[in-house]
Amino acid sequence: MNHPDPFHVDSSDPASRAILRRDFLGGLSAAGAAALASNAPRLLASDSMGEITHPQPTADHCILLWMAGGMASPDTFDPKRYAPFKKGLPVKDLLSTFPAIDTAVDDVKICEGLEGIASILDRGTLIRSHVQPDLGSILHSRHQYHWHTGYVPPQTVAAPHIGAWMSRVLGAPNEVMPAFINIGQRLEGIGESEELKAFTTAGFFGSEFGPMNLPYPEEAAVSVRPPKGMDSQRFANRDRLFRRLVDASPNRDRISEHQRESLLRSMDSAYRLLSSADRDAFDITLEPTESYEQYNTSRFGRGCLLARRLVESGARFVEVTTEYVPFLHWDTHANGHETTKRLHSDIDRPIAKLIRDLEDRKLLDRTLVILASEFSRDALMEGKPGSNANDQATERVDALSEMKHYGLHRHFTGGSSVLMFGGGIKKGFQYGSTSPERPLVAIENPVTIEDLHATIMTMMGISPRTGYEIEGRPFYVTSDGKGKCVNELLG
Template sequence: MNWNRRDFLKNTSAAAIAAMAAGIPITKVFGANNYKNAKSTADSVILLWMAGGMPHTDTFDPKKFTPFSKGMQSNSVLSTFKSIPTALNGIHFSEGLESIGGIMDKGTLIRSYVAADMGHILHSRHQYHWHTCYKPPQSVSVPHIGSWIAKELGPLNPVIPSFINIGQRFNLGEAEELKAYHTAGFLGNEFGPFIIPDPTAGLESVQPPVGMSAARFEKRNQLYNQLIGNSPMGEYGSDYQKESLRRSMEQAYILLKSPEAKAFDLAKEKKEVYDVYNTGKFGLGCLMAKRLVEQGARFVSVTTEYEPFKGWDTHDNGYTRGVAMKKMIDGPIAQLIKDLEQSGRLDRTLVILASEFSRDMMVEGRPDAKVQEQVDQPDVIDDLKNYGMHRHFTDGGSMLMFGGGIKKGSVYGKTADQRPCKTIENPIVIDQVHQTIYHALGISPDTNYLVEKRPFYTTPDGLGKPALKLFS
């Protein structure tokens, strides 16, 4: 199904109304302005989201390579790709990631991410946890990390939305679950994501529909503002939420009329630059992220897109799917880092590559807390479709970080070389990841708001601590 403007409006309006319905008045208790160590190392964040579960042993943490052969034992396979050298002496990646390997002297490789144990594994639950730092379900609508950043720091450029999400459609499987964390929650709609489902149609997302006159568009905008205040939903939405929704529409209206809207038009790029990034929606999303950061975006998320049983969600054909995914991400990510460095923006832009959890051929969950197996992996492999990392693995995973004060040419953490390839040194969990990002931006770890007369922190109970060893 193609995404069209009607779908976009339907989904974003539903999210807005849901936020109004929550009707939660909030009061800020403590924040970045009171942070004693508020010297920031970054102004913007780009999150490169490997949706679906990127296997660490087949990407950034390769183990012993076992080539495919009929009759091979599944338990003998740790990596299905050969390892290749990187710019870091003695550090190897999996074949197919040569370009990213060539820029690892510019960032930090994390090999010890441990995902939460939440029982039966569902991608949308772990994605919710990664993006909000809270395990679902919650009694309130929890803000996305991009919304926290937009709320606390405000825009670098008042015309460009502070939080932009590129590449995820919401008319696929688990659509409602995905919408649940693509929201500013109780912070208010103005801090929610500006959603670009397809970067090739980015400019259309910030323009009136084709054929609509300026006068008609202006009238529609006025009617929308009246609807916010006069609809039945207005009875339930708090004044705070309604005013936040009004401001979000005003911001979008200003963007429509601004020269900065050209940042969404990838046709403005030189052909030779466009061609490097043009590996598909994700690659062009990286190009758009670069352009938007240049124009003052605070937080940009670019996703390979989560669609059940596609992309990194490898329940079968893990090896062949891995080949395709690497072709999609390798060149654009490396070029993004090079371009940000060349323009002088990398030092103040924190770029993160991450996934909700990893994968293994045999272990579902983690060794000491196995969960129901979701893949029938045979003990003996006779078909190439069974050759790959098909089960969800939460006890080890890889992340990359560049810029924004992060060390260059560094490796953090370690996983075991034999199955289970779990974290054995310097484990890092999601509340540390979030507070590391907030620390780079100068946002206090104590930042919280009173929601229903209870403090709600950026990380649960305000206990998250940044991983300071990641900084230079």
């Protein structure tokens, strides 16, 4: 982490980590229970700053490409001084483990292995000065919650995901399609599942505005088909029976009328989709072979293909994630360089293909595509020397002796990168910068989560001051309604 914090609890201490995790989950559980019992939120027409009016949208759809686990900017989109692996190299001298390459934008370089994205960088904006606060231990849980909802957890109410805000305020361009779809993240069996579930929701808005979760893109088509061998009459009968079961639930008294009706409306939406030809958008096997293979680098790559097909059919907000699993993927606590090299290969071709496909289909101008992560990383290993010599994730070294030490490992919130394409964003533009030497903090035009969200919402036609009254208090789409659109990013 980049800033000393007098309230920071050592994340390498298992006892401290367990206490904080318990407190964190306890707060989230209380907020979740409160959400179930909450009545319908009331839209605010004005606040202390006056009447709330929505801006003219420059985008109709939004795709969030989520680099879950902490993507290291110096090894992706903000290359620094490159040092190849050699035994004895002091860790303090290691900033980037990949050399820089040219891009389609003059004088803007990114890291080797991302040649596809380099070729389409002239279609978008590269922000190199995104900053997050240091939230102490349980970093991934807290930072992912903060980024996706705009609020630092725990809250007294269940904060909606930004996709749920778009679903609630804007609805779906095609009423048959879910407005909010989440691709690639399993919510069971991977560790920290409750923390992931805490922000992957519509919060106090209700079930109908929550995400349709599709962990495996190749199985998405199955999720929108009636069971095999079931005719339309039997399918309709089963739907009616399910509704009666929901209505007779012993937990009904704990759920407000608003939340119950929202659940029933979400069932209506699911029934319409399963009965519609639009469900073909979920079947990525219908994609022409040549196009499919361009996306077929990984589950994330296939998720990018699914996202494009869903946006074409009218989905409002789609998130595609590399998936958060502790100590895997972008959670590069060990073997950082080799893992990042694989991730370059996973994301590069599909992202470039996605942008070109949207452009070719005349959709890019009205589709905002965002690539982001919860924080960046630097080269220092976490943990105390000798604390657990067999655990690569906590082992700390001062000089490189093995390839597993070569990479960027430690969580770093002082400066990260965000890519944005389409939807009214400037083209071929770089915004902000970080220091050329450690600590690699943002030194020009820092962009907070609140201001980034305000910019995204403005482009989607939602005022950053949009709020609802819930439990007698106002709750805004950007924290306390204070997010400011970064107008310099708009084309």
